[in-house]
Amino acid sequence: MWYKTDAPQKAQEKLAPEVAVKNFDEINAGLSEAEARFEAQRCLSCGNCFECDGCFGACPENAIIKLGKGNRYKFNMDACTGCAVCYEQCPCHAIEMIPEPINATTNA
Numbered sequence: 124m125w126y127k128t129d130a131p132q133k134a135q136e137k138l139a140p141e142v143a144v145k146n147f148d149e150i151n152a153g154l155s156e157a158e159a160r161f162e163a164q165r166c167l168s169c170g171n172c173f174e175c176d177g178c179f180g181a182c183p184e185n186a187i188i189k190l191g192k193g194n195r196y197k198f199n200m201d202a203c204t205g206c207a208v209c210y211e212q213c214p215c216h217a218i219e220m221i222p223e224p225i226n227a228t229t230n231a
């Protein structure tokens with residue numbers, strides 16, 4: 124894995140209920156700048172490709188083709204062996220593996 128995605132959410136300090144009911148102070152204390160930066164860098168595994176190049180770099184068959192910034196990638200299915208390395212290492216689960224359709228017709 125090129126990315127560490129298992130990072131816990133930062134907990135915010137909160138006013139105790141018995142204190143909160145006696146004033147109008149913010150109940151949630153918020154995050155410090157360092158904590159906010161950490162939160163912003165946590166991967167939420169949202170399923171959207173963010174063009175990290177992990178699959179592109181990991182594919183042993185060079186079957187993944189970069190389409191340029193903002194255009195993501197395409198897969199050369201003629202070169203792909205279905206090894207699932209790209210799928211395994213994708214930090215946000217943007218790649219789905221599906222069974223290859225079996226051609227029912229045979230040449231007898």
Ligand code: SF4
Pocket residue numbers: 171172173174175176177178179212213214215216217218
């Ligand atoms: S599909 Fe996953 S591994 Fe590949 S570039 Fe996108 S986020 Fe990275």
Ligand code: SF4
Pocket residue numbers: 181182183184185186187198202203204205206207208209210
């Ligand atoms: S399944 Fe394997 S060969 Fe196919 S694109 Fe992914 S890493 Fe490359």
